[in-house]
Amino acid sequence: MDIHVKLLGFLSQQATGEDHPTGMIVDLPQDATVSDLLDYLNIDSAGDSVVISAGRIIRPQDRLPENSRITIFPVVHGG
C-alpha cells in the first residue's frame, strides 16, 4: 500500500527521497506498522520522533491506515 509521508525539521534534511514540503510516497505491505515505516526511513523508533496520522499521535506498534498521510518530526518543546 502507498503511504504518503512528510518529514519535518531535521528529519527532512537527513532523509533521502523526501521533497519538502511535498513529501514522499512509500510502498509498504498491507499490514505494515509504524515501526516498519520508521525502519524503512531509517528513523530510530525508540528515539524522539513523533508520528502523526489525522492529527493523532500513533505508536510504533500501531498498524498504518491504508492510504494514510503520515507526518513525522522530532519531539519539540515549547517556550
Add this chain to the structure above:
Amino acid sequence: MKFIKVDMTTQDVTIIEVPEKFTGFGGRELTSHFINDQVPPDCNPVGADNKLILAPGILSGTSLVNTGRLSIGAKSPLTGGIKESNVGGTIAHHLARMNVAAVTIEGQPRDDRLFILRIDENGKATLIDASGYKGLRTYRLVAKLTERYGRKNGILCIGPAGESLMNIASIQASDTDGRPCRAAGRGGLGAVMGAKGIKAIVVDAQKKKPVTLADPENFKESAKKFASAIRAVPFSGKALPAFGTAALMGPVNSLGAFPCYNATQGVFENWEKIGGEALAARIQERGGKTLHSGCSQCIINCSNEYVDETGAYVTSSLEYETLWAAGGMCGIDDLDVIARMDYLCDDIGVDTISTGVAIAIMMDAGRLKFGDGEAALGLMEEINRGSKSGHLLGSGPVAVGKHLGHSRVAACKGQSIAAYDPRGIQGMAVTYATCPMGADHTAGNLIGESLSGKIDPLVSEGQVALSRNKQLAVAGIDALGLCLFTAAAASGDILARLVNAKLGTSLTPQDLENRWRRIVEVELEFNRKAGFTRKDDRLPDFFYREPLPPHNKVVQITGDALDRTFDF
C-alpha cells in the same frame, strides 16, 4: 552582592547590600519575592507605588552556558497581578559580573522628565537627562545611545508605547549584535518603565571576569556535563539551531492545536509558508543568518536574522510565537509581512503576541480582513502616532474585544494565550488558566509532554498534575537565569550541584523544588491580595463552547480541577 536602588521621585541612586530576606535569590525568585514584599497589591501599576525590579539569575555571570536570562518584575498594567517578564540579550550577564543582584526602581518623577540610567564598568549608577530621546523608537534610540556610550554596552529600553503607558508595551533588550530585538514582551512592563521616567538602562559590558564561585572545580565539571546534555537533546541540539523556535510550527499544526483566524481553526492551511523549514530556506537564500546567537553564553543559537530580497536587515529574531500571532492568528501567510510586523513591534516597543492577537480580534469582528497584512501594519503605526485606534490596540486584546463588543478573546487574567490552543492541548488550558502571570506559554508549556507520549493532549485526566509540576519547574529555570530551552537537560541533580558549587550551599534537589514552589506561592499570594479569586482562574467562555477543528474538541478541564492545581 548588591542592589542598585533608584528612587525616581528624588532621583537618588544608592547602592545597598542585598537585604537578608533576599540573600541567595536570583531571577524570578528574587523579583517575585521582592514584588510581593515591597509593592502594595492594590497600587496603580503605572503609579508611584509600583516598583520595577531587574534581576539576573542565580547562575548568571558564571561560565555556565545559556545563563543570559534577565527577570523583570512589577505589578502588571495588563493583568493587574504580579508579573515576571523574562528576556535574553546580554544585560543579565553584565549585571551579574558587577555583583549586581538587582536594580530596583521606585517612585515617579514629579514632571514628565525622562532619564537614562547608566551603569558603568564599576557598577556605579547615574541618572542622566534623556529629554532629547523622547518619543524615539527603539532602533533609533539604541543607535544614538551606542554613538554616545560606545558599542560595549547592553541596553534595555522602551519605545513610544512605553512612554505612552500602553498596556502591551514591552521592554526591549539589545542582543549580542547590539540591536534592541529581544523583548520582555508580556505584561506591559514597558509601561511601568515609562511611568518611572526611564527611557533606557545602559549597562557597561567590559567586565569580563566571571562571578566568584564557592567551588570552582565542581562547578566546572557540572557545567561541562550540563552543556553536553543540552547538545544531546535533539530539540536544543539540532532542531533549534537549524530552524529556530519556528521548528514548532509543523508539529503544532500537525497536532491540530495551532489557533488561527482568531482561534477558530486548529490548522493554518498555509503553515508551511511560514514554518521553520520555509523560514530557514528564505533566510539562507537571501544571505541572512540562521544559527544566530542572540543572548550571552548561548550554545543553542536559536535566533535568526531575517533580511529582504536585497539582503538588507529586516528583523531579528523571527520567533514561532510571532509567526503565530502576526501570521496564522491574523490569517497572514507572507513571511516578509510578518517580519515587518515583528520589526515594528520591537521598534515601537510592544509585545508581538498581544499585538497580533488584538489585530486578529479586530479582523474577526470585521474591522479588517483576515490576511490583510498591509492593513495590520498600518494599524500598528497608529500606536506610534498615538491616535485613538492606536491607543485601543496598545491597550491589548481584552480592551479591543470590549470596545468592539466581540467576545472571542483568547485571554486569561487580561493576557492573551500564545500559539497552543487549549482545546487541542488540554494541558495548556490548566497552564493558561492558573498561571499567576495570566495566560503564559512559557510558564508551563506541555507541548513536549504531549508529543513525547507522556499524556494524550486531547484528554483531561492527568493534565492538572502535569501543568502544576511544569509550572513549578519553570519557576526554577527562571530563578536560575537559564534559558527555557535548556529545561530538557536540566535535571534536579545537576541544578543542585551547580547552585551549591556557586553559592557554597548543600541544597538537595528537593530543597530547590521547595524553593521553586515558594515562588509560585508568593505570586499567588500577591494576586490574592490584589483581588484575584478562583473565578479569575478560568478561560473565556468560547473555549468551553466552540469546538476547535480538526478535532472538534472544547476545553474539558473542569473548574474544580483547575482549583486543585495549586491546592498545596
